[in-house]
Amino acid sequence: xxxxxxxxxxxxxxxxxxxxxxxxxxxxxxxxxxxxxxxxxxxxxxxxxxxxxxxxxxxxxxxxxxxxxxxxxxxxxxxxxxxxxxxxxxxxxxxxxxxxxxxxxxxxxxxxxxxxxxxxxxxxxxxxxxxxxxxxxxxxxxxxxxxxxxxxxxxxxxxxxxxxxxxxxxxxxxxxxxxxxxxxxxxxxxxxxxxxxxxxxxxxxxxxxxxxxxxxxxxxxxxxxxxxxxxxxxxxxxxxxxxxxxxxxxxxxxxxxxxxxxxxxxxxxxxxxxxxxx
DNA sequence: AACCAGGTAGAAC
DNA sequence: GTTCTACATGGT
Numbered sequence: 001x002x003x004x005x006x007x008x009x010x011x012x013x014x015x016x017x018x019x020x021x022x023x024x025x026x027x028x029x030x031x032x033x034x035x036x037x038x039x040x041x042x043x044x045x046x047x048x049x050x051x052x053x054x055x056x057x058x059x060x061x062x063x064x065x066x067x068x069x070x071x072x073x074x075x076x077x078x079x080x081x082x083x084x085x086x087x088x089x090x091x092x093x094x095x096x097x098x099x100x101x102x103x104x105x106x107x108x109x110x111x112x113x114x115x116x117x118x119x120x121x122x123x124x125x126x127x128x129x130x131x132x133x134x135x136x137x138x139x140x141x142x143x144x145x146x147x148x149x150x151x152x153x154x155x156x157x158x159x160x161x162x163x164x165x166x167x168x169x170x171x172x173x174x175x176x177x178x179x180x181x182x183x184x185x186x187x188x189x190x191x192x193x194x195x196x197x198x199x200x201x202x203x204x205x206x207x208x209x210x211x212x213x214x215x216x217x218x219x220x221x222x223x224x225x226x227x228x229x230x231x232x233x234x235x236x237x238x239x240x241x242x243x244x245x246x247x248x249x250x251x252x253x254x255x256x257x258x259x260x261x262x263x264x265x266x267x268x269x270x271x272x273x274x275x276x277x278x
Numbered sequence: 279a280a281c282c283a284g285g286t287a288g289a290a291c
Numbered sequence: 292g293t294t295c296t297a298c299a300t301g302g303t
Contacts, residue, residue: 117301
């Protein structure tokens with residue numbers, strides 16, 4: 001086990017986990033156990049000091065995962081100077097959020113599940129899936145399950161996923177999983193532009209513009225992405241006096257406004273608008 | 279009991 | 292090209 005300490009107001013464990021970018025974590029002792037792909041770590045923040053505890057061999061993985069190489073004071077600083085009041089306020093109250101660099105496969109399947117769904121329910125479905133198809137592991141005496149790889153997900157049919165509560169999304173999982181495990185669809189970066197990546201992702205059944213933007217942002221760290229969901233659409237009308245109705249156009253508007261800070265700003269205001277509880 | 283949730287596919291216009 | 296609608300499930 002290895003402990004990594006970061007002293008900064010720009011890293012808060014609760015805010016980073018609760019802002020809706022990740023679904024597999026749970027309270028543990030004074031902090032949280034966080035799962036990513038087949039790995040697990042423990043993270044807690046107290047008095048502006050964040051402590052990450054990892055297995056020795058996972059140190060680099062989680063340093064990258066929590067985006068420790070980036071200077072968030074710059075990002076938050078720019079957001080605080082925004083001409084939009086809501087962005088200022090959100091950046092101030094949520095300055096401890098970091099955009100996690102999550103494993104792409106897990107991000108893709110997680111956000112396919114997320115569509116037209118509620119966060120607690122998304123978490124529950126993903127947890128049941130990991131229990132059913134993932135590998136049982138252990139971290140710091142706590143049992144957990146890895147997120148199943150595409151080739152394992154591909155072995156089950158839609159009926160199996162309906163049993164797990166997927167609803168109409170059940171069809172999407174085997175369809176996408178087969179394309180990935182067969183090599184027909186590659187989740188490597190390939191140096192595509194964000195627009196090209198987004199287009200490529202939407203070729204998958206069950207992946208529309210919103211899910212593609214989430215995968216681009218949380219799985220590929222394309223911070224020039226601005227996922228537009230029901231909350232952001234509401235906020236766009238109320239706090240930006242927006243008149244557009246097409247979500248793709250609303251997303252373009254925000255990316256035009258915030259550029260490479262888009263993903264960060266999106267998370268600040270999403271978390272701010274939804275309310276900090278849950 | 280309608281309405282909503284980190285929307286999308288397929289059809290209709 | 293853009294707009295409309297059905298879609299499972301569980302919460303208010």
